[in-house]
Each structure stands twice: as structure tokens, then as C-alpha cells.
Amino acid sequence: MNEPVAPGRVGDVRRRNLSLVLDSIARTPDAKPSRAQLSAATGLTKAAVSSLVADLVESGLVSEVGLYRDGERGRPGVGLELSTRRGVVGMEINVDYLSAGLLDLGGTLRIHRTLESGNRGQSPESVMSLLAGLVSDVAAEASAAGIMLLGGGLAVPGLVDSAAGTVATAPNLHWHGVALQLDRLLPDAPFGTVLHNEANCAALAELWYGHGLDFRDYLFISGEVGVGGGLVIGSELFAGPRGQAGEVGHMVVEPSGPDCSCGGHGCLESFAGQEAIFAEAGIAPGAASERLARLGEHLASGDPAALTAVARAGHYVGIAAASTARLMNLSAVVLGGHFTQMGPWIAPAVVESLADYAPGVVSPARVAVSELGQSAALLGAAGIALRSVLASPFSLTTSG
Amino acid sequence: MNEPVAPGRVGDVRRRNLSLVLDSIARTPDAKPSRAQLSAATGLTKAAVSSLVADLVESGLVSEVGLYRDGERGRPGVGLELSTRRGVVGMEINVDYLSAGLLDLGGTLRIHRTLESGNRGQSPESVMSLLAGLVSDVAAEASAAGIMLLGGGLAVPGLVDSAAGTVATAPNLHWHGVALQLDRLLPDAPFGTVLHNEANCAALAELWYGHGLDFRDYLFISGEVGVGGGLVIGSELFAGPRGQAGEVGHMVVEPSGPDCSCGGHGCLESFAGQEAIFAEAGIAPGAASERLARLGEHLASGDPAALTAVARAGHYVGIAAASTARLMNLSAVVLGGHFTQMGPWIAPAVVESLADYAPGVVSPARVAVSELGQSAALLGAAGIALRSVLASPFSLTTSG
Known part of the structure; x- marks a missing residue:
């Protein structure tokens, strides 16, 4: 029901209705609805929908597609979809690589570039310079493909304050109390760049593009140099009272x-982080990607040290998952990050440990391995930016 | 702003406004606001407030109190408060006792009766019969005091389905898949009796009547025969996706x-539950209340076995709290149940363990001991019932 509109509130109502129409288009990406269908779906008049759609098309957020037969009446119509000529950029700073990727508004990852880079202990300025270079390459590619960039999201493996753009602590980068110059990354994008926690981004990517389509409530555990995680409750990320x-x-x-970098000891990270697994498996030092590849070979060839190391990691992941499932009433676990590559070996150990420590709480069918791999955090950061754009289309339209 | 009211919505608006006025009275229990003050606080006209208050007074939910000087203008007015002649009943089934108490609408616990009763392994029917007897005693006392009972809440130490009135599992009672005959308890109360989890009730009591007034986000850990808990986030109970x-x-x-009754092993309950502490402290078998009293004496006299047992329990409570604080971004811990009686001995051990396993996450000043003691669960169950009544006053008024 549309309520009576008092004078002076017209702008607010138009903003709300722009969002309503855009949301209707976004929710049904395969339907490519006509204006008439949008009118039926939103309860707005056809005249209002036409005017709103005109704004959305003019702003570039929405495109008209092909001729479209409008159901039983047989009148030809024009379908509408989120524009693939507008996009957002997902970015990630991790311990041994940087990455940037372009997600178009339709949700397709169009470009994905990764740069190996030993960032541990490097100054935030120098890392941001490298990242800005990578992002500018992606922006140039996007421009060549006729895609305009609207905003971005940057994932960092640490506790962050998104509003302030600061990293409180990223122990594995050795960053503490750092303000990042986010303005450098996408200087022309109207929505700018927002900072996020890497594991939360990966959990959201899983929610929007992965196992979140199957599970509503789960613990996402992501193996990296550290071990991060995200809690999903009712298909929403549970960020906690201070977002951490x-x-x-x-x-x-x-x-x-053993002692942990956090100052505590006996943490999950000490058993399931990369260093712990590589050391236990007898993998010689080197670049993380090479070590992971070598671990994969050892696992595939049945090397006992590798199998033991991964089983031990899975055992402790299962213990943390058992405690979390009991505490928070969760019934599914999704393994991501480097656990993805170890999936066939680590998942059974997690299942066994869960059965041992919390029988009947998480069924084996609800222990899943992410299929998003190393692009998860980037995809999540981009997905957050995409949702910001869709939530505030009026900032890009002339009449909003 | 009061929105225009379409025909047919008058009933809804009156219901909303009844709640609004009642809520204003409930939020300021010491203020005893006049009708004029309620008009100012709610934005409703004085005529509307007078009509709504008349309904609330007639229903018995609200009482007029004394003569009241209305601020600077010096006009005498009548103050309004939640009636102390209406009440709700909190009830608890625990392993070795039953209890029932009357909370008046003003939030004062007027009657509190406890019956020692070995309920472990007893049939739900026989336990409910005993409880019904105790509740009927409380109801008779209430009636003699001129207090009408509106509803009740029953706390049980197990996983429950409140909507269905069933106990999925209460391991320490040996109850599994049990439907309780809640109708027997307060047959004449218009709001009936609703079933709740005991630890959640205790956590809510802490929130409403205890340390929740200091902390917004905390883990409540309650020692009983088992060890229960409740998570409070943003001053609300976090019940999880399925309320458990x-x-x-x-x-x-x-x-x-060691193995635990839940089928797992190494659970906190195995170190901080009553049996574990009594066994480690060398307290001979007997009634729980007597054993607790004896443990208290041993602690006070510096008995090494008792001190070691309680320090060990605190160590493991600290580990669980450290993990929870990290996982959920909580920064305070409240100890309840039997930990209350052990407060001076267990709290330092919890503080030390937290400093050891999660340094800097929970400051010592934010490890608190509940002051509600054994009435916490009952008080919480009653508080839930009280809030149900205040949320739906229209079901007791003639015009709602």
C-alpha cells in the first residue's frame, strides 16, 4: 500500500520507489521484467514505473534488453536488467598476494588479477601503492571494455573499522593502528572504496554466491596464513557488537x-594455520602458493606426514566448530581459503571430530567445502560494494 | 507523527496506542506520570490519553496513585503506575528443587516458594503435579493479598520449544522429547504459561535486574548440575537460529x-558442573544445597582440595569465555548459579584464565558475579511473562 504523501516528502518517496524498482529488477536477474511486470510487482502505477525506469536507464544502472513477449496478451515489451556496463571492484591485501577484480552489476566477475607480493612487515604505504597500480590496470581494462566503475571494497586480514578506514590490527601483516589511503584506489568512482575484514568478506561471498544458497546458518572457517571465520545467522552475517x-x-x-601471535595459546590457528600445517607436513619454506601446491601433491600421493598434518588441522577445526555449533545453535560448517585445496582430506577429519565432540549437532552432509577458492574475499568485498550501489541508486540519478 | 488513519484501522491504532501509553508508564516506574505528561511523552492528544488510561485502569493493569503536583503550573494531578494488584508467576523445575514466585507488574518479587525435590529421572507427570501444587499455594497467597495472576513462565534446564511447550532434551532430568501439561499450572490466567530454557531465563534476569544494567554485551555462564549460559548482544538475548x-x-x-552426558567429551560441564567440583573438592554425596554450603565452608577455611577444585573450574570457565569473546566479539562475562556462591574464589581464576588465553579482550573489571542467586531463572521466566502482558494490553481491555 502506498501511503498518502505529505508535501516536502516527494523526494524521499521517489528515492524509496527508485530503490523498490531497482530491487525488483535485481531480485529476478533471469526474468528481465518489463515495465508492466514491475508495476505489478511493486504496486506502483505504470506511469510511475516508466518515469523511474527512465531515470535508472539514464543513470546507466539498468539496461533495456531485446524484445520481449509480455505473457498471454502477446504484446511485445522491453525487458530490464542490471547493466553489465557498470561495475564495482573487489580488492584484497593478503600476506603473500594482492588482487583486484571487476564485478559487473549483473554479478559476473569480469576481470580478476592477482599479484604475488610478500606484504608481511611491509609499510601500508608501499603495499597500497602496489595495490593502486593493480587496480589502475583493472580500471584501464574495464574502461577498454566500456564499463564504468562505481565503487569498490577492500578486504584485509585483520580487525578493521570500516567507517574510519583504519586497520586496528592485522597481526600477520604486522600492521597495527593503520589508516589506509583508500581514496587512492578508485579516485573517480562515486561510491569510493570501503574497507572490510577479509574473513567476513569471504563469508559473505559464500553466502551470496556459494553454500549460503543451501544453508541459512553456518560457521565459515577460512584457512589462510591465519585462520579467519564468519558467522552466518538467518542468511545474514553476524558481525558482533563491534563488528569484529x-x-x-x-x-x-x-x-x-603453543603460544600464538595473539598473545594467547592453544588457538586453532596454531594447528590449522598455514605455517602449522606446512611445518607438520614437512613442507620446506617458500612461497605460500608453491607450498600449498606441494602439500596437495603430497596429500594426493598419500604421504603420511602430509595426511597427518591435515588430519590434525581438521581435528582441531572440528573442535572449534563443535563448540561454536553448541554455543550459537548452528548446524552447518563451510570450509574455505586453503582448506578448499585440502577439501578431500580435511573435510572427513572435521566430520569425524564433530561426531566425536558434538554428536548429532552438525550432520556430515552439512560440512561443506567452499568452491569459491582464493577469489572469495575479493568477491565478497565487491558484493558489498554492489549492494551499496543498489541500495542508493538516487545518488546516481538526476531526479533523486 | 500520527499518520492519517484509514477506515477499518481504528482498532489497530487503538491497540498500538494502548501499548504506547502502557510502555511510557512502564519505562518510568519512579516517575508515576500524569495524563498530561503521558500526552507530552507520546504525542497523543490529552483526550486520547484519558480514554486509553481509562481502559488501562479498568483492566487493572494501571493504578492511579495519590495526588501529584504537576510541575511549574502547580495544578494537582493523578500519577499512574503499573498495578501492584496484578502479577505473573515465575516457575522453575531444576534437578533438585522446584520453585514458584510472584512478580507484580511493578517488577517486585512478592512471593517466592521453593520445594526441595529430587527430580532427576522422575516422570514429567509427577514433577508437574508437584509443581502444580506449589503454584497453587502461590496463587492462594496471591489471591489472599488481592493480586490477580495474568500469566506465567516456566524455566527448565534443557532445550525447549516454547511454541510447542515441549522439552527436546533435559539431560540432567533424563527427559527427552517430553510435552509438558502447562495448562495445569495457571488454569485461570489469561496469558497462560510459557516454557523457556532455564539458562536463557537466568541470562534475561541478569539483563533486566542485574549486571545487564552495566553491560550491553556479555556471556552469562550459570553453574548448576550442568553449566548453562546465555549470550546478550546489544542488551538483547541472542537465542540463535532455533532458539537454542x-x-x-x-x-x-x-x-x-572425560566423557560427557551429551555424548561428547572434554565439555566445560565436566570441569565446572556441580558433580565435577564436588568430586574434585572431596565433598561427600548429599543434597546439592548442603554440599554447596559445605563447599563454601571449605573454601572459607582455605581447604586446599576445595580451592583447587574451584580454581580448576574457573580456569576452564575462562577458556570457554575466552573462545566465546573472540568468536562473538563480547567483552564481559557474568557468572551466575552456583558460581555466585563461589564468587570470591572462582572469579579471580576466570580473570587469570582470560588474561592467559585472550589477553586484552575482557578486562578484569568486566568479569562480574551475579547477585540474583538462585532466583535468577524464576525471575527471568516471570519477566518474560510480564513483558508479554505489557506488549499486549488490549487482550485485557474492553475496547482493544
């Missing part, structure tokens, strides 16, 4: 365990 | 620990 929930890597899984 | 969050007693704190 999901630190599953620092749950205590072995009270007598 | 807070099972902190079954978080894994020692992977090589």
Missing part, C-alpha cells in the same frame, strides 16, 4: 597448546 | 577430557 565477530582462529582448542 | 544458543556447558575446553 568471527575470530574462530583464536578460539582455544588445546589449553596446553 | 548459549550451550556454553558443552563447549570443548579440554580435547582429551
Whole structure:
């Protein structure tokens, strides 16, 4: 029902209705609805929908597609979809690589570039310079393809304050209390760049593009140099009272365990982080991607040290998952990050450990391995930016 | 702003406004606002407030109190408060006692009766008969005091389905898949009796009447025969996707620990539940209340076995709290149930363990001991019932 509109509120109502129409188009990406269908779906008059769609098309957010037969009446119509000529950029700073990728408004990852880079202990300025270069390459490619960039999201493996654009602490980068110059990354994009926690981004990517389509409530555990996580409750990320929930890597899984970089000891990270697994598996030092590849070979060839290392990691991941499932009433677990590559070996160990420590709580069918791989955090950061654009289309339209 | 009211919505608006006025009275229990003050606070006209208050007074939910000088203008007015002649009943079934208490609408616990009763392994029917007897005693006392009962809440130490009135599992009672005959308890109360999880009730009591007034986000850990818990986020109970969050007693704190009644092992309950503490402290078998009293004496006299047992429990409570604080971004811990009686001995051990396993996450000043004692669960169950009544006053008024 549309309520009576008092004078002076017309602008607000038009903004709300722009969002309503855009949301209707976004929710049904395969339907490519006509103006008449949008009118039926939103309860707005056809005249209002036509005017709103004109704005959305003019702003470039929405495109008209082909001729379209409008159901039983047989009148030809024009379908509408989110424009593939507008996009957002997902970016990631991790310990040993940088990456940037372009997601078009339709949700397709069109460009994805990764740069190997040892960022641990490097100054935020120098890392941001490298990233700005990579992003500018992506922007040039986008421009050549006729795609305009509207905004971006940057994922960093640490506790961040998104509103302030600061990293409180990213232990594996050795960054503490750092303000990042986000303006450098996409200087011309109207929505700018917003900073996020990497594991939360990966959890959201999983929610929007991965197993979130199957599960509504789950713990996402992502193996990286550290072990990050994200909690999804009712298909929404649970960020905690200060936005820093999901630190599953620092749950205590072995009270007598080794000291951890966080100052505690016996943390999950000490058993399931990359260093711990590589050391236990006897993988010689080197670049993380090479070591991961070598671990994969050793696992495939049945090397006992590799199998033991990954089984041990899975055992402790299962303990953390058991405690989390009990505490938060969750019934599914999704393994991401480097656990993806170890999937066939680590998932059974997690299942066994869950059966051992929390029988009947998480069924084996609800222990899943992410299929998004290393692009998860980038995809999540881009997805957040995409949703910001769709939530505020009026800032790009002339009448909003 | 009051929006224009379409025909047919008058009933809805009156219901909303009844709640609005009642809520204004409930929020300022000490202010005893006049009708004029309620008009100012709600934005409703004085005529509307007078009509709504008349309904609330007639229904018995609100009482007029004394003569009241209305601020600077010096006109005498009548103050309004929630009636102390209406009340709700909080009830608790625990392993070794039953209890029932009357909370008046003003939030004062007027009657509190406890019956020692070994309920473990007893049939739900026989336990409910005993409880019904106790509740009927409370109802008779209430009636003699001129207090009408409107509804009740029953706390049970297990996983429950409140809507269905069933206990999925209460391991320490040996109840599994049990439907309780809640209708027997308060047959004449218009709001009936609703079933709740005991630890959640205790956490809510803490929120409404205890440390929740200081902390907005905390883990409540309650020692009983088992160890229960509740998670409070933003001053609200986090119940989890299926209402069963807070099972902190079954978080894994020692992977090589003993088997637990839940089928897992190394659970917190195995170290901080009553049996574990009594056994470690060398307290001979007997009624729980007597054993707790004896433990208190041993602690006060510096008995090494008692001190070690409680320090060990605190150590493991600290580990579970450290993991929870990391996972959910919480920064305070409240100890309740039998931990209350052990407060001076267990709290330092929890503080030390938190500093050891999650340094800087929960400051010592934010580890608190509940002051509600054994009435917490009952108080929480009653508080839920009280809030139900205040949320739906129209069901008791003639014009609603």
C-alpha cells in the first residue's frame, strides 16, 4: 500500500520507489521484467514505473534488453536488467598476494588479477601503492571494455573499522593502528572504496554466491596464513557488537597448546594455520602458493606426514566448530581459503571430530567445502560494494 | 507523527496506542506520570490519553496513585503506575528443587516458594503435579493479598520449544522429547504459561535486574548440575537460529577430557558442573544445597582440595569465555548459579584464565558475579511473562 504523501516528502518517496524498482529488477536477474511486470510487482502505477525506469536507464544502472513477449496478451515489451556496463571492484591485501577484480552489476566477475607480493612487515604505504597500480590496470581494462566503475571494497586480514578506514590490527601483516589511503584506489568512482575484514568478506561471498544458497546458518572457517571465520545467522552475517565477530582462529582448542601471535595459546590457528600445517607436513619454506601446491601433491600421493598434518588441522577445526555449533545453535560448517585445496582430506577429519565432540549437532552432509577458492574475499568485498550501489541508486540519478 | 488513519484501522491504532501509553508508564516506574505528561511523552492528544488510561485502569493493569503536583503550573494531578494488584508467576523445575514466585507488574518479587525435590529421572507427570501444587499455594497467597495472576513462565534446564511447550532434551532430568501439561499450572490466567530454557531465563534476569544494567554485551555462564549460559548482544538475548544458543556447558575446553552426558567429551560441564567440583573438592554425596554450603565452608577455611577444585573450574570457565569473546566479539562475562556462591574464589581464576588465553579482550573489571542467586531463572521466566502482558494490553481491555 502506498501511503498518502505529505508535501516536502516527494523526494524521499521517489528515492524509496527508485530503490523498490531497482530491487525488483535485481531480485529476478533471469526474468528481465518489463515495465508492466514491475508495476505489478511493486504496486506502483505504470506511469510511475516508466518515469523511474527512465531515470535508472539514464543513470546507466539498468539496461533495456531485446524484445520481449509480455505473457498471454502477446504484446511485445522491453525487458530490464542490471547493466553489465557498470561495475564495482573487489580488492584484497593478503600476506603473500594482492588482487583486484571487476564485478559487473549483473554479478559476473569480469576481470580478476592477482599479484604475488610478500606484504608481511611491509609499510601500508608501499603495499597500497602496489595495490593502486593493480587496480589502475583493472580500471584501464574495464574502461577498454566500456564499463564504468562505481565503487569498490577492500578486504584485509585483520580487525578493521570500516567507517574510519583504519586497520586496528592485522597481526600477520604486522600492521597495527593503520589508516589506509583508500581514496587512492578508485579516485573517480562515486561510491569510493570501503574497507572490510577479509574473513567476513569471504563469508559473505559464500553466502551470496556459494553454500549460503543451501544453508541459512553456518560457521565459515577460512584457512589462510591465519585462520579467519564468519558467522552466518538467518542468511545474514553476524558481525558482533563491534563488528569484529568471527575470530574462530583464536578460539582455544588445546589449553596446553603453543603460544600464538595473539598473545594467547592453544588457538586453532596454531594447528590449522598455514605455517602449522606446512611445518607438520614437512613442507620446506617458500612461497605460500608453491607450498600449498606441494602439500596437495603430497596429500594426493598419500604421504603420511602430509595426511597427518591435515588430519590434525581438521581435528582441531572440528573442535572449534563443535563448540561454536553448541554455543550459537548452528548446524552447518563451510570450509574455505586453503582448506578448499585440502577439501578431500580435511573435510572427513572435521566430520569425524564433530561426531566425536558434538554428536548429532552438525550432520556430515552439512560440512561443506567452499568452491569459491582464493577469489572469495575479493568477491565478497565487491558484493558489498554492489549492494551499496543498489541500495542508493538516487545518488546516481538526476531526479533523486 | 500520527499518520492519517484509514477506515477499518481504528482498532489497530487503538491497540498500538494502548501499548504506547502502557510502555511510557512502564519505562518510568519512579516517575508515576500524569495524563498530561503521558500526552507530552507520546504525542497523543490529552483526550486520547484519558480514554486509553481509562481502559488501562479498568483492566487493572494501571493504578492511579495519590495526588501529584504537576510541575511549574502547580495544578494537582493523578500519577499512574503499573498495578501492584496484578502479577505473573515465575516457575522453575531444576534437578533438585522446584520453585514458584510472584512478580507484580511493578517488577517486585512478592512471593517466592521453593520445594526441595529430587527430580532427576522422575516422570514429567509427577514433577508437574508437584509443581502444580506449589503454584497453587502461590496463587492462594496471591489471591489472599488481592493480586490477580495474568500469566506465567516456566524455566527448565534443557532445550525447549516454547511454541510447542515441549522439552527436546533435559539431560540432567533424563527427559527427552517430553510435552509438558502447562495448562495445569495457571488454569485461570489469561496469558497462560510459557516454557523457556532455564539458562536463557537466568541470562534475561541478569539483563533486566542485574549486571545487564552495566553491560550491553556479555556471556552469562550459570553453574548448576550442568553449566548453562546465555549470550546478550546489544542488551538483547541472542537465542540463535532455533532458539537454542548459549550451550556454553558443552563447549570443548579440554580435547582429551572425560566423557560427557551429551555424548561428547572434554565439555566445560565436566570441569565446572556441580558433580565435577564436588568430586574434585572431596565433598561427600548429599543434597546439592548442603554440599554447596559445605563447599563454601571449605573454601572459607582455605581447604586446599576445595580451592583447587574451584580454581580448576574457573580456569576452564575462562577458556570457554575466552573462545566465546573472540568468536562473538563480547567483552564481559557474568557468572551466575552456583558460581555466585563461589564468587570470591572462582572469579579471580576466570580473570587469570582470560588474561592467559585472550589477553586484552575482557578486562578484569568486566568479569562480574551475579547477585540474583538462585532466583535468577524464576525471575527471568516471570519477566518474560510480564513483558508479554505489557506488549499486549488490549487482550485485557474492553475496547482493544
